[in-house]
Amino acid sequence: MTFIPKPKVRNPSLPRNDLGLTRRDYEGALSTLCAGCGHDSITAALTEAIWGESLEPQNLVKLSGIGCSSKTTAYFVSGGHGFNSVHGRMPSIAMGANAANRNLHYIGVSGDGDTLSIGLGQFCHAIRRNLNMLYVIENNGVYGLTKGQFSASADIGSKAKKGDVNRQPPIDPVLLAMNLGASFIARSFSGDKAQLVPLLQAGLRHRGFALIDVISPCVTFNDHEGSTKSYAYTREHYEPVVNADFVPLQREIVADYAPGETLPIVMHDGSRIVLHKVARDYDPTDRVAASAYIQARLKEGEFLTGLLYVDPTQKEFHELNDTPDVPLNSLAPEVLSPGSRGLERILARYR
Amino acid sequence: MPPTDTSHPDYYHRVVDCQWACPAHTDVPEYIRLIAQGRFTDAYMVNRQANVFPGILGRVCDRPCEPACRRSRVEDKPVAICRLKRVAADHKDEFVSRLPKIPAVKNGKHVACIGAGTASLTVANDLLPLGYRVTIFEQFGEPGGLMRTNIPSFRLPQAVLDEEIGVIIGMGADLKLNHPVKSMRELLAHGGFDAVFVGSGAPKGKELKLPGREEGAANIHIGIEWLESVAFEHVKSIGREVLIIGVGNTAMDCCRTSLRLGAQHVKVMARKPRQFFKASDWELDDAEEENVGIIVNRSPKRFVVENGRLTGMLFDVMEYDLDGAGRITAERVTGEEFFAADDVILAIGQENAFPWIERDLGIEFDKWSVPAVDPVTFQSTRPGVFFGGDAAFGPKNIIWAVEHGHQAAISIHRHCQGEAVTERLAPGVNLQSRKMGMHEWSYSNDYNPAERRLMPHVSLKERFKKLDIEVELGYTAEQTAAEVQRCLNCDIQTVFEAKLCIECDACIDICPTDCLTITADGPEAELRTRLRAPAKNPDQLLYVSAPLKQTGRVMVKDEDLCVHCGLCAERCPTAAWDMQKSHVAWPHAEDQPPSCQPSLPKIA
């Protein structure tokens, strides 16, 4: 880490968003992570994406569990709301908050340990409910915070820093989410902001559960030779299949794309994601085919990146449960609370 | 773009904007750090090495370094570089013992310097330690040139001049005062000198030939001559109403001096609007603080003389059209206006004049009497005769005269040792890491948002009581402590090692001023638009690395707004970035190669 906070001095030619703010206005506290940690890079990508979407800090809720990755919600958008939950329990906090106020933007940041080890059950149910949130896994294959034990995403044969070899099969969050019926599934790499930032923006605008699994090398415990989650290994084995351009509502699509290789997806609010298919035969709207393709490539040691599956029409939690249209705190007390007589009537229905 | 060649001596030198802008290449950030540590004498010596007269320059330097200062690109105001130089000079201890020893046995070569101004004194300063005999001829009774005769003592006290000039004379210069050189032919033929340096300045004030000039002569003065008469106490008073014609720095000294000699109302008359003034902003500010009136758009028409006595001046009232870039496209006269005056001072410029140099000696001049001087060697068209300071290319300033002196001294040294004056030692740059530990650097790298400190002045009531009350009081200890922290340490360079970079983006993300980008290579103009923040200042360099190992992209740094905070190096997990101090070696006469050093007898 560095001990000197990033000074306020800034470049006068920094671009400004629709609110007249620069990226610097969306920064957070000084990171305490190791210098070179992939997580910091994802923090920077999140900052950029949120700034680019001109979100107002007070409309943002940042949620996380425990881990180096989970610490990072403190490192962007100081003006947002935040909750650091017990290890692996971030989805239930997100669930509760989202149920109470559907008008905010929810960003969950978690680790491969927090999500796939201790928090696997919670994660699955958040997907089932199609909870309207952006869920980022900062995936480094280890428990960074507790000094580098293999996590549930470590690949078979991957070597730990001291030489131990992992023999258990990994849980792939992308394949898991495919099976569980998630409505937005992407994979990316902390070292590729050009791909990651538009994915984060699309995920923020997606109505429903948007999962982005981001390979994020742990420079301290998992960036050595023999690791399958190092910077060098990731760069050699990742294969972009679908790159996304997120096009907000008011903005024109400027570039002309060759037909057959691009696929504009209209989001619920009318904004669009323009997908550029790098692999012609990949179809990010066909769950079964996409899933098969991903597994086939994984077998050959390549992991696909980009927006791997999207369905903007799937109903999210509030629609599924027919909840009120407005945040609960804006309802009058008599609407919110049935009173003792009302309670009696409800209870009577079950007697 | 091809990868940047940082081994070129200019690359890192240019990053140190102040040092690059200083004609004498003073290592500004180094002396500011020394002041911060309370090492005033060391700070003084870093200055003296380059600019010879830190006490003088710390008060009156033209300070080309300040408009160049990086701080003014991230904030409003530059670091008060000049004021800090004065702090070093005011608080230094004994330093003469640190100067090079003067050889008791001389090298047998004898150099003449004409004029005891800045340029000649610098030549003497550089050549005396090498064993030369140096004779300085000065027409006046005191050394110092315009620094003594024209810069008023309320800006530059005599004591400061005496000390710094005295040190050079004390090195053994043979100073011949009241000794005007009247014939160059005579000097060359019978002086017995191995080289001659002409440092006689640009002594002729420009005339304003308008009707009434002759009739009013008794009350119309040429600025630099008048200031000289004031300095030598030949003139002790002036009328109540004074007009100064011209708005250069000479005009500022004339108006403020008038106020101290009894003038009640002083107006500086300018032909053009304010943005075209030649005077430095701070000199204008100081004059206005003393209630000098500055009247723009008045073009002198004639001197008005009644009953044989000057009563004032008539001016054309001007109007100008400007284009988008602020240039004048048209001008017209819209009327005339009379301004009453008891005295008028002309401050409209200076010229060279060499009536004492015969034109058949092989020393060529152009039709304006400006000598043909080589801009690198300072040699005239006659080998062995050199020019420097205002005498070489017309009026400039003290710091340029110093640098001319250094360069001429190199040439004189080489000439006297039988070496080609053109084959000079090239400048170089040395780098030294400033890493102390994991996140520790041997400089204060935390950006300090302090604003520029204001110079305290003697009150308006007190300062006019005597001619030589120095107006500026100098920084207090508290002001100094705050101002030194404003320096961004631009000489602590960000040095990149492409083969170590793992492209983790940590440096990109932490850089407060967004000057780093990892991206695909491209032509410079296009690359400048593709950075995290567009690089809009074409005067500032782009650093482009060799291709990076993992992706073949390049690391690009826009030098423009780097605040040298070292956070990139602190964040880098592989130490691909390091913070290294650049020492610019700007050669002087003493640095010339051994072939050039005279062999001295073994026994002293």
Ligand SMILES: Cc1cc2nc3c(=O)[nH]c(=O)nc-3n(C[C@H](O)[C@H](O)[C@H](O)COP(=O)(O)OP(=O)(O)OC[C@H]3O[C@@H](n4cnc5c(N)ncnc54)[C@H](O)[C@@H]3O)c2cc1C
């Ligand atoms: C009013 C005024 C204010 C200025 N203020 C500033 C300022 O604030 N800051 C700044 O940086 N610069 C200032 N300058 C400019 C600066 O003073 C000069 O650029 C600088 O002094 C030039 O130095 P020099 O050695 O070339 O010549 P000079 O200083 O002009 O010295 C030349 C010397 O040669 C002598 N001399 C001339 N002819 C002969 C001869 N034939 N024989 C013997 N001796 C001779 C002269 O008497 C003089 O002493 C100012 C100039 C003026 C006129």
Ligand SMILES: Cc1ncc(C[n+]2csc(CCOP(=O)(O)OP(=O)(O)O)c2C)c(N)n1
């Ligand atoms: C209930 C509970 N069990 C165990 C821990 C110890 N613990 C802290 S962080 C962590 C693993 C974090 O791994 P991951 O989510 O991958 O985060 P990383 O540090 O790798 O970013 C563990 C096991 C804990 N804090 N709480």
Ligand code: SF4
């Ligand atoms: S231990 Fe690993 S995951 Fe944690 S901060 Fe350091 S590099 Fe990042």
Ligand code: SF4
């Ligand atoms: S020193 Fe490094 S981090 Fe600091 S401003 Fe310069 S490039 Fe950016």
Ligand code: SF4
């Ligand atoms: S922090 Fe170091 S390793 Fe990382 S991108 Fe910057 S220079 Fe390269």
Ligand SMILES: [Mg+2]
């Ligand atoms: Mg982890």
